[in-house]
Amino acid sequence: MPEETTSIDYVMEAASGPHFSGLRLDGLLSSPPLNQPFVIGVSGGTASGKTTVCDMIIQQLHDHRVVLVNQDSFYRGLRPEELERVHEYNFDHPDAFDTEQLLECMRKLIAGQSVQVPIYDFKKHQRCSDSFRQVNASDVIILEGILVFHDQDVRDLMNMKIFVDTDADVRLARRIRRDTVERGRDINSVLEQYAKFVKPAFDDFVLPSKKYADVIIPRGGDNHVAIDLIVQHIRTKLGQHDLCKIYPNVYVIQSTFQIRGMHTLIRDKDISKHDFVFYSDRLIRLVVEHGLGHLPFTEKQVVTPTGSVYTGVDFCKKLCGVSIVRSGESMENALRACCKGIKIGKILIHRDGDDGQQVYKTFRTEVTYRRDLIYRMDVVFNGRILCFFEQLIYEKLPKDISERHVLLLDPVLATGNSANQAIELLIQKGVPESHIIFLNLISAPEGIHCVCKRFPSLKIVTSEIDAALNDEFRVIPGLGEFGDRYFGTDD
Numbered sequence: 001m002p003e004e005t006t007s008i009d010y011v012m013e014a015a016s017g018p019h020f021s022g023l024r025l026d027g028l029l030s031s032p033p034l035n036q037p038f039v040i041g042v043s044g045g046t047a048s049g050k051t052t053v054c055d056m057i058i059q060q061l062h063d064h065r066v067v068l069v070n071q072d073s074f075y076r077g078l079r080p081e082e083l084e085r086v087h088e089y090n091f092d093h094p095d096a097f098d099t100e101q102l103l104e105c106m107r108k109l110i111a112g113q114s115v116q117v118p119i120y121d122f123k124k125h126q127r128c129s130d131s132f133r134q135v136n137a138s139d140v141i142i143l144e145g146i147l148v149f150h151d152q153d154v155r156d157l158m159n160m161k162i163f164v165d166t167d168a169d170v171r172l173a174r175r176i177r178r179d180t181v182e183r184g185r186d187i188n189s190v191l192e193q194y195a196k197f198v199k200p201a202f203d204d205f206v207l208p209s210k211k212y213a214d215v216i217i218p219r220g221g222d223n224h225v226a227i228d229l230i231v232q233h234i235r236t237k238l239g240q241h242d243l244c245k246i247y248p249n250v251y252v253i254q255s256t257f258q259i260r261g262m263h264t265l266i267r268d269k270d271i272s273k274h275d276f277v278f279y280s281d282r283l284i285r286l287v288v289e290h291g292l293g294h295l296p297f298t299e300k301q302v303v304t305p306t307g308s309v310y311t312g313v314d315f316c317k318k319l320c321g322v323s324i325v326r327s328g329e330s331m332e333n334a335l336r337a338c339c340k341g342i343k344i345g346k347i348l349i350h351r352d353g354d355d356g357q358q359v360y361k362t363f364r365t366e367v368t369y370r371r372d373l374i375y376r377m378d379v380v381f382n383g384r385i386l387c388f389f390e391q392l393i394y395e396k397l398p399k400d401i402s403e404r405h406v407l408l409l410d411p412v413l414a415t416g417n418s419a420n421q422a423i424e425l426l427i428q429k430g431v432p433e434s435h436i437i438f439l440n441l442i443s444a445p446e447g448i449h450c451v452c453k454r455f456p457s458l459k460i461v462t463s464e465i466d467a468a469l470n471d472e473f474r475v476i477p478g479l480g481e482f483g484d485r486y487f488g489t490d491d
């Protein structure tokens with residue numbers, strides 16, 4: 001990782017952090033606990049464009065409540081003796097800030113309380129003693145400043161850390177212009193302060209804190225692509241957050257830029273079939289592993305080669321997979337790779353325009369089915385879609401399924417109709433609702449509402465929740481027809 005970023009070609013770069021092994025590309029962007037705001041830290045050298053980056057994020061997140069807290073507001077006012085020798089005061093040292101007060105304000109905001117943030121006067125080097133800025137509780141809190149990554153307690157409050165990385169010459173030029181025009185300084189004092197304090201403190205404190213960043217943005221506010229990606233990521237997090245608040249049994253696997261990168265690939269309409277399958281398989285494996293983590297475990301002790309006892313857990317034995325044919329079959333290999341010898345049943349759902357009667361047939365042979373058996377019939381009433389008629393036409397399930405925990409497999413949850421049909425059948429077969437874990441790659445909010453309302457104790461594990469369904473019941477932004485792309489039956 002270069003200390004100073006000079007490449008103008010790349011958009012975002014993952015940083016390596018000491019608290020994570022390996023590259024931070026795989027590192028976590030933590031989600032806030034339920035009911036807590038999403039906290040973003042924005043750091044970078046003086047005049048790097050932090051304010052512009054924050055303004056752009058706020059502007060693009062216009063439909064969410066976002067507040068900005070500036071570390072500058074927490075500058076300690078100078079004492080009279082310090083004011084007399086202001087040219088010797090180091091405003092770029094961590095001690096120049098009242099970090100305790102900053103922490104207190106941030107903790108209150110995170111807890112949903114309003115706070116009074118001090119107002120700092122850069123010309124007088126003092127706080128305005130009688131006025132404060134009221135900051136209200138919000139969905140997103142952005143904390144911005146040159147040293148917001150310096151203190152570990154402050155860092156620990158953040159769900160996402162962004163470092164704005166701008167060329168040092170560009171920053172100095174901006175700083176000269178800003179301090180002479182806006183902050184009433186003359187050019188000599190600006191250059192003197194820069195050489196004596198600003199640059200050394202950048203090297204000693206700001207640059208070393210870059211390693212804590214999850215995202216590094218070269219060129220600051222000019223980098224629209226990076227800001228768009230960040231905003232999209234925050235939006236996804238906030239959207240998921242709301243649904244997860246409503247339905248506590250919905251689990252979205254922890255998002256990382258690695259996972260987002262794989263999603264970007266499989267959603268790209270121009271990706272090759274081979275790559276679509278490759279990256280879908282990788283994501284499916286992650287969802288399957290996450291889903292398995294929701295199964296019950298029993299305590300188990302083993303003796304290690306050192307003769308010591310290791311107290312661990314034993315996997316749940318009574319489980320099986322059930323795939324919703326055909327797309328769900330794409331998830332079977334991942335499940336088999338994780339659970340050796342697992343039984344996997346199949347359910348085929350036929351969407352039909354007849355009277356909606358459910359017809360169950362035994363699924364005896366090796367599955368042979370015709371793609372054209374599966375089609376949708378939208379029932380339109382007064383211009384509104386009422387429902388689909390769907391038929392379950394095949395099922396082949398383990399005989400003792402009622403004694404097993406079931407991992408239901410289908411990569412796309414759109415309207416939720418297929419899932420509901422399949423779950424209904426499992427329940428009829430005696431599987432307790434709470435023993436079903438539905439695994440999928442992408443879910444539409446409509447599908448989540450539809451399934452969770454009807455089956456509140458079932459668990460859903462997904463890797464991303466998308467924005468919505470379109471008029472044709474396709475997930476948006478989605479990935480098109482998963483089955484066709486995975487099995488190569490599209491055009």
Ligand SMILES: Nc1nc2c(ncn2[C@@H]2O[C@H](COP(=O)(O)OP(=O)(O)OP(=O)(O)O)[C@@H](O)[C@H]2O)c(=O)[nH]1
Pocket residue numbers: 044045046047048049050051052072075091092121122123124125126145146193198
């Ligand atoms: N001379 C002087 N400098 C100060 C004072 N208070 C803060 N500074 C300087 O203000 C800088 C912090 O603000 P910046 O990060 O440059 O401001 P910003 O507007 O957030 O920057 P960008 O948005 O990234 O352009 C530090 O480098 C300090 O040297 C002060 O009272 N006197």
Ligand SMILES: O=P(O)(O)OC[C@H]1O[C@H](OP(=O)(O)OP(=O)(O)O)[C@H](O)[C@@H]1O
Pocket residue numbers: 324325326327328374410411412413414415416417418419447473481482483484
């Ligand atoms: O939530 P829903 O609105 O029911 O939609 C989701 C279903 O749609 C897809 O299958 P599709 O009908 O495209 O068949 P395929 O698996 O054979 O491709 C997907 O695999 C789900 O089974």
Ligand SMILES: O=c1cc[nH]c(=O)[nH]1
Pocket residue numbers: 412414473474475476478479480481482483
């Ligand atoms: O968008 C959608 C909806 C249902 N099934 C898919 O494969 N994609």
